[in-house]
Amino acid sequence: MEFDLIERIRRHTDVHRDDVVTGIGDDAAVVSIPAGRELAIAVDTLVEGIHFPVGTAAADIGWKALAVNLSDLAAMAATPAWALLALTLPTPDEAFIDGLARGFAELATPFRLALIGGDTTRGPLTVSVTVHGFTTPGQALLRSGARVGDVVMVTGTLGDAAAGLRCLAEADTTPYASLIDRLNRPTPRVAAGQALRGIATACIDVSDGLVADLGHICKQSGVGVEIDPALLPRSSAMLTHFHDADALDFALAGGDDYELCFTVPADRASEVAADLSRVGCGATRIGRVVEGAGVHLVDGTGQVRTPDRAGWNHFA
């Protein structure tokens, strides 16, 4: 009910949308949905000390809280529209709130995403964002459509965020700035998701780790997946600072990358790679969809092993 803080955050974003009938300041926001569109809705919560290290800059927290949610919309091929922000804070620290607002707005503004409501409460630092985006009926990317013979692809590079988290323990983090930036300021692949409409058969964002997230596609599509570890796209920053074994572990099981992992018919892989290069992230073929169940690692010689880490589980 303390709308002053939410309104204060909103003022940092310079987004006006005609579809916001009633914004912040009443018991609920009221919005209108364009004819012929459906609504994709997701919520994700960040808890201090669990989803971001204690001491993370307020602006990074604001950015990341929105980014992880836009990433969910990206994985559905949805177009971002509105967000609500539920903020729990130990104290109403104005500098912290303005910092958080700046980070949130930096990401929201280019997507023309409007902050339409929220709630602020006192308690341990927790940021929960609910996002809404438009989809075209029948065109949302689901986890359930992967077919045997499809290829498995992933945008960008994998493992950087986990590598960045490891780097934070170092005394001098300057050499690792790009990795830490990937941890604190993930880029939701919104344009990539939209480019995959009508092409990808299944899609998920890599939040808990490649193996864990790809496992959801396997389960919901009733298929297995074979990944060639040598094909996993890894940044030169990560490969410069970490041994191969660590880098592979980060790429397979590190969470927080917010790349899209998706399946496409084999004959469209080249076209997709070109399309996603045009939107700036590129896409790499990392494996294929097979009969069976679960994610398996298959190297160039045909050796198969089943990964021993299933990704990050908040309650593990």
Added chain:
Amino acid sequence: MEFDLIERIRRHTDVHRDDVVTGIGDDAAVVSIPAGRELAIAVDTLVEGIHFPVGTAAADIGWKALAVNLSDLAAMAATPAWALLALTLPTPDEAFIDGLARGFAELATPFRLALIGGDTTRGPLTVSVTVHGFTTPGQALLRSGARVGDVVMVTGTLGDAAAGLRCLAEADTTPYASLIDRLNRPTPRVAAGQALRGIATACIDVSDGLVADLGHICKQSGVGVEIDPALLPRSSAMLTHFHDADALDFALAGGDDYELCFTVPADRASEVAADLSRVGCGATRIGRVVEGAGVHLVDGTGQVRTPDRAGWNHFA
């Protein structure tokens, strides 16, 4: 991303809706909105020790987390449709989660509200619910339409929840069961809100206390309000257990009642009282809208005083 818990909670509710295109289990839910309707969206968070006492039964927390949000929809005259649940828990205690689910479902089911998504994370107990409901364009009840000459009315009785909270300190709470129930199991006035469509000029739910919440109507409508304390509806349970001064304080400044406070043209007050009796909560005339600003107490003799408590502020 741990959908198992959210899906487990959903299974307690027995609600199927054709407008849920994709429910729990993908990166986002996908829903369709009926032609000619707008969407009201609200989010409210409950933090243990702030919004409910430590030791509150899990089922009561589940009920209340939804109730406070449905109350926001009620105050907009919206029809509940879907909810998302962001749950932060210290440990994945199954008995607690099932209890919370039971309470949530008890309230969701009669409203045919579908749980379509959510998120579970590890951390201090926090329950954040985002609700969505349908409104008719131009018919949402706002805080900004009160006009000089309108009467001010309120549903049900005021102060019971605050009285219930006070009672929890007593060794034997049995005599106060009905007051404690009002604290733990508030009834969102959804049917009342809908009955006020096209009649009420402004509406808000009483969550932070009558004076504080009515103050929002004053500010956003550019009017003042005079309340006669003698007219405030107070339950016999509260009046039996508390002195008049306490009972008045609870009714004026106690939060958590989730009654609707609204303004209507004077010539429609009787009709509204009758309408709201039919939906079970009734409505009482407590004052009138005047020129000026803010909430003033005016007794039968014309004595005016300005309340010294502005209601509950989470950061006070």
